[in-house]
Amino acid sequence: MIRAGIVGGTGYGGMELLRLSLQHPQLEVVALTSRSEHGPVGAAHPHLRGLVELEFDDRTPQELGPEVDVLFLATPHGAAASAAHAALSAAPELRVIDLSGAHRLADPALHAAAYGFEHPHPERSAQAIYGLPECGARELVADARLVANPGCHATAALLATWPLVHEGFVTGPMTVASATGSTGAGAHPGAGSHHPRRSHDYRPYRPLRHQHAPEIRACLAAGAEGEVPPLHLVPHSAPLSRGLLATAFCPVAPGREQAAVDAVHATYEHAPLVRVLDQPPAVHAVAGSCLADVSVAVDDGMVCVMVALDNLGHGMAGTAMQNANLMCGLPEATGLLVPGAGP
Ligand SMILES: NC(=O)c1ccc[n+]([C@@H]2O[C@H](COP(=O)([O-])OP(=O)(O)OC[C@H]3O[C@@H](n4cnc5c(N)ncnc54)[C@H](OP(=O)(O)O)[C@@H]3O)[C@@H](O)[C@H]2O)c1
Known part of the structure; x- marks a missing residue:
């Protein structure tokens, strides 16, 4: 089983990743962080009550990195820019998928103009793979340690x-x-x-x-x-x-x-x-x-x-999970071919 952690568990991205993990046959979310919530995740995500036994976690990205195989960052851009570096410094073999915009632009000037802050670790953006598998990235994602998940x-x-x-x-x-x-x-x-x-x-x-x-x-x-x-x-x-x-x-x-x-x-x-x-x-x-x-x-x-x-699906958490599948050597759609709710 692939052990996954999520930084930003009270947000919509963290919530959707957790929901998708429930139908994934080979990936289990073992940690979900929050700075504001403590206790069962169902308190923040009522539709997951009774289906998930996890409690919110207050570990830092560098503490979580060595404990998991895959770490999803579902936080604001600035927090993700620091978290990816901290987690990968603590666990170089970790696979990190950043749902924010922090690592999407390799050019530091473009990044600063788009997101309004100087990237604290521009070398990480230069290493990151822009992870839209359908648009030429499948093989690159499979070998990546840091994937910048695209915007919706x-x-x-x-x-x-x-x-x-x-x-x-x-x-x-x-x-x-x-x-x-x-x-x-x-x-x-x-x-x-x-x-x-x-x-x-x-x-x-x-x-x-x-x-x-x-x-x-x-x-x-x-x-x-x-x-x-x-x-x-x-x-x-x-x-x-x-x-x-x-x-x-x-x-x-x-x-x-x-x-x-x-x-x-x-x-x-x-x-x-x-x-x-x-x-x-x-x-x-x-x-x-x-x-x-x-x-x-x-x-x-x-x-x-x-x-x-x-x-929240193909525009965010679905593609993040697709990237995690590719990074872990699984078929890209593993656990993801589930229909929407319909009308
Ligand atoms: N929503 C979308 O459709 C969408 C689509 C594609 C990409 N994105 C991107 O994905 C990222 C997450 O989006 P979202 O919609 O899930 O945002 P959100 O609902 O606002 O959730 C953000 C999460 O980050 C946590 N957080 C905030 N500041 C933090 C910090 N300094 N350190 C650690 N955790 C922190 C918050 O939890 P606590 O305050 O409890 O710690 C919360 O769980 C954003 O960068 C967004 O731009 C969003």
Whole structure:
């Protein structure tokens, strides 16, 4: 059995990782940390009452590192930047998966601009593998000690655009409009993210300035031949709890539209957590699951790729668990092929 620890157990990422671990045949969560909660985890996560016997743990990342095989960091970015270094310094053979943005940008200047703080250990970001297995990272993740799990908008935007960019179809700037549910803002409500402000509203936020745009561009540029066309991201806040829908507009040369559609199908043919549909995707079909649904529409010189996923599933904890599987030599979808709740 793989022994896993979670730093940040009271948050949505920690909660979802723990939930996924209950259906995983070869991974057990043995420690779940919190600074604010003590006692049974069911107190913070009522839907897990009676199903989990764990109690919150107050050990530090460096104390936990030598005790587990895999350590998930589900904390704010600054805490994860220190925690990954502390845990890996204490246990160099440990496998760390960071759900935050702390290790997604290898360039310290890009990191500081996106996240607003100087990285205390930029050498760790330089070593980290950007962990989106479907977009060229499977083999790299399998050998990694530190994986930077992608952001939720970034995951959807990359699933939409990577196949077209990778195969050289895109001829001009790409635009991605991406809408996420309120769990995307974490367990602690802020002025703009609590229920009265979000539940009946639909609005853009940080248009063309969101911190996920640099990681999308970096992932698209990695391994690409020649210059990658610019990508513009406009995130939206949607009146959903779970779920994210991204629509990417990608210009292609007239006459190449069907070949571009074929490239999307070919990319995901052997991706067990991605379904390519012949109809537009819907959030309700993936909410609660680790699946991503992808669909493509074309017009003259334009390919539109739509992606629906659960921001806590394939947009976060599902991909983190997929990365843990790969790092531990298991098939990537082990324990993850469970349907969402449906309507
Ligand atoms: N929510 C999403 O859809 C989503 C998707 C992709 C990625 N992410 C990223 O994943 C990370 C976790 O997100 P989340 O939504 O789970 O956040 P969250 O609900 O706000 O939870 C954050 C957790 O971190 C703990 N924490 C806070 N400061 C800490 C510190 N200094 N040291 C140790 N633990 C600390 C908190 O627990 P205590 O206060 O009890 O210690 C809490 O359990 C974030 O970096 C986020 O950007 C989120």
